[in-house]
Amino acid sequence: MLNKSRKMKAVGVICLLASSLYGFQSLSGARLLPTAEASEPAAAAAVHPKSDLQLAKEKGIVEGYPNDPDLHGSRPITRAELVTMVNRAAKLAPSDNLSAPFPDLDDWQLEAVANAVTAGIVQGNEFGRFEPNRAVTREELAVMIVRILNKGDDPKVNTNVLNYFKDKDAISSWARPYVAYAVLSGLFDPVLGASFHPQGAATRDEAAKAIKPIVxxxxxxxxxxxxxxxxxxxxxxxxxxxxxxxxxxxxxxxxxxxxxxxxxxxxxxxxxxxxxxxxxxxxxxxxxxxxxxxxxxxxxxxxxxxxxxxxxxxxxxxxxxxxxxxxxxxxxxxxxxxxxxxxxxxxxxxxxxxxxxxxxxxxxxxxxxxxxxxxxxxxxxxxxxxxxxxxxxxxxxxxxxxxxxxxxxxxxxxxxxxxxxxxxxxxxxxxxxxxxxxxxxxxxxxxxxxxxxxxxxxxxxxxxxxxxxxxxxxxxxxxxxxxxxxxxxxxxxxxxxxxxxxAAQYQAQTSEQTHVVIAQAADKWTARSFRYGVNGGQERDGAAPLGNSVTDAMRAAEQSDIAFTPIGGLAANIEPGKVTYGMMFEVLPFSSYNRTGTMTAEQIKRLLEVTDSASKLPALQFSGLKVEWDNRQPEGHKYTKITLTDGTPVYIDGKLNTSRTFRVTANDYLASGRVDGYAAFREVKDWKDGKALLDAWVDDIKARAAEGMAISLKDDGRDVRLDIQRP
Missing domain, CATH: 3.60.21.10 (Metallo-dependent phosphatases)
Known part of the structure; x- marks a missing residue:
């Protein structure tokens, strides 16, 4: 029984070669999203108005239905239809054997199937039949077209591309290299987290797209x-x-x-x-x-x-x-x-x-x-x-x-x-x-x-x-x-x-710089704020000591009024004692750089009001501002007072300062406006790139260390939360 099963599977592989024509799915304009569920690709805007079926018809590869102008692209493609299209597209050499290769073929199917058999593209099933009217599956589609494109050779290709699909394990083992080749060839969209549906029926549209690399x-x-x-x-x-x-x-x-x-x-x-x-x-x-x-x-x-x-x-x-x-x-x-x-x-x-x-x-x-x-x-x-x-x-x-x-x-x-x-x-x-x-x-x-x-x-x-x-x-x-x-x-x-x-060779060259001592830390430099801890715990909210230091350095480097960086961009703490370049790099490992542009008071308030995805509390790190906020207030209205450090009003008593704009520095990640809630950054039209964020911070800490004292990063009163008493 086991031997028979293996034989059927092997014969099935060859049969598949007759049943799939490169179902090219146009790469859409969609971002291939890293989601757990299937991402729905946006329809690719047609650069050329003719569909793939229309192009195939013009080439004499696809025929319509009698008295029916619709080419019916969504219909499943049968094995006989597909082999006929492939025969025309690839212009297969005529077969010397004029007898019917299989007993279940109609007259119109004989020539195309005979040519395909001679070319080594197709064979019948173990019962000697072709099954001309059976629908072609998607993995069969991949096998046949890849055999044509690869001139009959088995594909040698990296199958890791199949990790795009959540049902990759459902693809038959013998079909996996063919499907991988087909995806890389553009037969199927590589949409992360989508299902491939290997046993799903291929359509006439897919078949028409499939012939494109042949033609x-x-x-x-x-x-x-x-x-x-x-x-x-x-x-x-x-x-x-x-x-x-x-x-x-x-x-x-x-x-x-x-x-x-x-x-x-x-x-x-x-x-x-x-x-x-x-x-x-x-x-x-x-x-x-x-x-x-x-x-x-x-x-x-x-x-x-x-x-x-x-x-x-x-x-x-x-x-x-x-x-x-x-x-x-x-x-x-x-x-x-x-x-x-x-x-x-x-x-x-x-x-x-x-x-x-x-x-x-x-x-x-x-x-x-x-x-x-x-x-x-x-x-x-x-x-x-x-x-x-x-x-x-x-x-x-x-x-x-x-x-x-x-x-x-x-x-x-x-x-x-x-x-x-x-x-x-x-x-x-x-x-x-x-x-x-x-x-x-x-x-x-x-x-x-x-x-x-x-x-x-x-x-x-x-x-x-x-x-x-x-x-x-x-x-x-x-x-x-x-x-x-x-x-x-x-x-x-x-x-x-x-x-x-x-990369490893160059990293070895930089290892000496990694161990250079930049300063001495008098206390723990933390990327999280302990002083607002509820019930003794640590919350991710408000200004943190490292956030204060980094944004101060950003503002000084670009000579701006205000600086912002996300709390999530502070990736490590620094313990008391020696502070090396490598330690500082671990705090800011994301290779960000400063961008400076012009913003309004309304935009600045809107940014501060954004809550952190982890704590659901405001947590944007900033410099150049002194703020008061109350978490008992509704979303979007938590900040009751915002001024520059010199007292210039930004938002006081429910009123925005609309008489001036402000030079604002943000790291490039924030400035892109891609971060949830921070779309206000996308409204800035005059961004100017500045210093690398790490370089700005290192230079600032070096200047402070030159004074000969260990550096303490403590609360300086820039961020006042009204609904929790300070310890």
């Missing part, structure tokens, strides 16, 4: 942005999973290259180097070495590439094994493009010439340090995008891609894209431009603008942008495209050990 040339564009020094993955506090880093991104890239080695393009939107201890102590060299391992095809020059000075930037440009591009970086002395700033590069992928233009956001003029960009200007990018894309098309480029540190916004995965990226797409158009990659804002963007697929990935490599282009082999024009985002949890791939080794 058209496929280009996969994988895009990073805002790496900010993060070579290695780190533990994500929210999910308790390792996430991000060049090592994980490299693993994802290798997985996609394994299924599309000739058609995968890897690019970066800038802001790669500054942001971590390893990166900052090596002037970005550690990051450049890790990026070279990938390797990239091209990268844009972002504002943070100027962080270590222009000489370092120019040296990195010479060293990098891939071009660093900046078409709109202008030398003020000549009024022309800076001589060291290459405007574009041309690469060849899958027989196609692809032009890549690099653009730097004009915001660099205000976000970069003035000394680093002296005598440079960053021109409005639209005219450069239009002229250079036309120039590249004239030079024979089949496709033109823009990579940039231009920012974009998207209120929801299916919402319109706004900001610089949308303006670029609206002003350029699909005649000369085929895809756009953005960056800078550290916000995820995926969708289309003016018919052009657009992506921008989250910072720290907490996601990769993914654009797929399908190009007609005759006209060499894009006929279908999609834009989406891929997750970078380490268990969804295999992080690159060579990148991890690079």
């Amino acid at each position: 058209y040339q496929k280009i996969d564009i994988l895009a990073t942005g805002g790496i900010r020094g993060h070579i290695e993955s780190r533990l994500d506090q929210q999910s308790s999973r390792a996430r991000g880093g060049i090592d994980t991104a490299a693993g994802v890239v290798y997985d996609y290259r394994s299924v599309n080695p000739e058609g995968t393009v890897v690019v970066d939107g800038g802001d790669a180097w500054q942001g971590t201890l390893v990166s900052d102590t090596t002037n970005g060299q550690a990051v450049l070495d890790a990026m070279a391992r990938m390797p990239y095809d091209a990268a844009a020059i972002g504002s943070h590439e100027f962080y270590f000075g222009r000489d370092v930037l120019m040296n990195h440009i010479k060293q990098a094994p891939f071009p660093l591009l900046g078409a709109n970086i202008i030398d003020d002395a000549t009024g022309k493009r800076a001589g060291w700033a290459q405007p574009y590069t041309i690469i060849r992928k899958g027989g196609l010439q692809i032009g890549i233009i690099g653009l730097t956001t004009p915001q660099t003029q205000t976000t970069a340090k003035a000394a680093d960009i002296e005598r440079l200007s960053f021109a409005e990018p639209l005219s450069y995008a239009k002229s250079l894309s036309a120039e590249l098309k004239a030079k024979g480029c089949d496709l033109v891609l823009i990579i940039s540190s231009l920012s974009g916004e998207q209120a929801a995965p299916s919402a319109p894209i706004k900001g610089e990226l949308a303006e670029l797409a609206d002003g350029t158009g699909t005649d000369t431009l085929d895809a756009i990659v953005g960056g800078h804002s550290h916000r995820s963007v995926a969708g289309n603008a003016n018919g052009i697929p657009v992506v921008a990935s989250e910072s720290r490599l907490y996601g990769l942008g993914h654009i797929q282009l399908y190009v007609d082999k005759a006209s060499r024009k894009v006929v279908s495209s999609s834009a989406g985002l891929l997750e970078t949890y380490a268990d969804l791939t295999t992080p690159d050990p060579d990148v991890q080794q690079i």
Whole structure:
């Protein structure tokens, strides 16, 4: 009985080869959310108006029903229908055996099935029958199309991508490498926490999408942005999973290259180097070495590439094994493009010439340090995008891609894209431009603008942008495209050990700095407030000693009126005694940096009123303010008095000071506005990047330690809670 069961399963695998046609699901503009339940992907906006079924019909691959204009894409696809479509799409060689290969075939099915049998794509079941009218399952779909794409060979692919699906264990063991290959090929959306439904029926829509890589040339564009020094993955506090880093991104890239080695393009939107201890102590060299391992095809020059000075930037440009591009970086002395700033590069992928233009956001003029960009200007990018894309098309480029540190916004995965990226797409158009990659804002963007697929990935490599282009082999024009985002949890791939080794080597070089003594702590420096403890316990509320110290340093470094940082960003306490650089790094391990912008009194009050997710009490850390609050008051009305430390009113007796605005510094995590409740930060339009948060704090503590006394961090009265008596 056991032997018979194994035989049936083995025969079933081969039968499946006849029953699945690459059911390509367009990557949506949705963020692939890390939730326990299935995330509903937003519908990908159609970059080209024709559906996959319509494209297949135009190619003579799909036929409609008699006297019925509807192609019925939602209907299950049968084995006979699928093999017929595959036969037409792949143009299988005619079979020499004209006899019916199976007894259960109709006349119209004979030729296609015979050709497929000769090609080694299909066989019958153990009873010698084909089952032409049986619906194809999703895992069968994966098996057949992967056999075609892989030229009959069994796939050798990383199956960790199946960890996206909560029902991964329901996928048959013999089908797992085929399904993994199919997901990486774009047959199915990799939505974290979703169900794959391996035994579910595949549809005509999926079959039509499946034939696309057979009929058209496929280009996969994988895009990073805002790496900010993060070579290695780190533990994500929210999910308790390792996430991000060049090592994980490299693993994802290798997985996609394994299924599309000739058609995968890897690019970066800038802001790669500054942001971590390893990166900052090596002037970005550690990051450049890790990026070279990938390797990239091209990268844009972002504002943070100027962080270590222009000489370092120019040296990195010479060293990098891939071009660093900046078409709109202008030398003020000549009024022309800076001589060291290459405007574009041309690469060849899958027989196609692809032009890549690099653009730097004009915001660099205000976000970069003035000394680093002296005598440079960053021109409005639209005219450069239009002229250079036309120039590249004239030079024979089949496709033109823009990579940039231009920012974009998207209120929801299916919402319109706004900001610089949308303006670029609206002003350029699909005649000369085929895809756009953005960056800078550290916000995820995926969708289309003016018919052009657009992506921008989250910072720290907490996601990769993914654009797929399908190009007609005759006209060499894009006929279908999609834009989406891929997750970078380490268990969804295999992080690159060579990148991890690079990181370890550089970390060893920084170990001496880690043990440098910065100061002496006179008492325990705590990230939590003990003085408000109810029943002797510790509550996460109000200003904490470490929060006071860190925000004071932020405010001093940027010469602002007010500074904010989240209590959750203070990751450790420091015991009395020696305070080393490594200890301070453990308090602020998230490689944050200061951002300064202009805010109103109303916005400041709204921020303070946000309650902490753990304690359900106000807990935002701040400097430059003196406040009084009462937790007996209703949500949104707990703060009764807010002034600057010099007494300037912000909110007193129910009235806001509306006569002035305030310079506010926040760490980049808060300033993004992505943190629950802190949307007011997204209303700021003039953010300017400043000092690394850890550097600002270390410099401040060093200055205090120079006075020769052990440092005590105690309550200074800036935060008064009225409903609990102080001990």
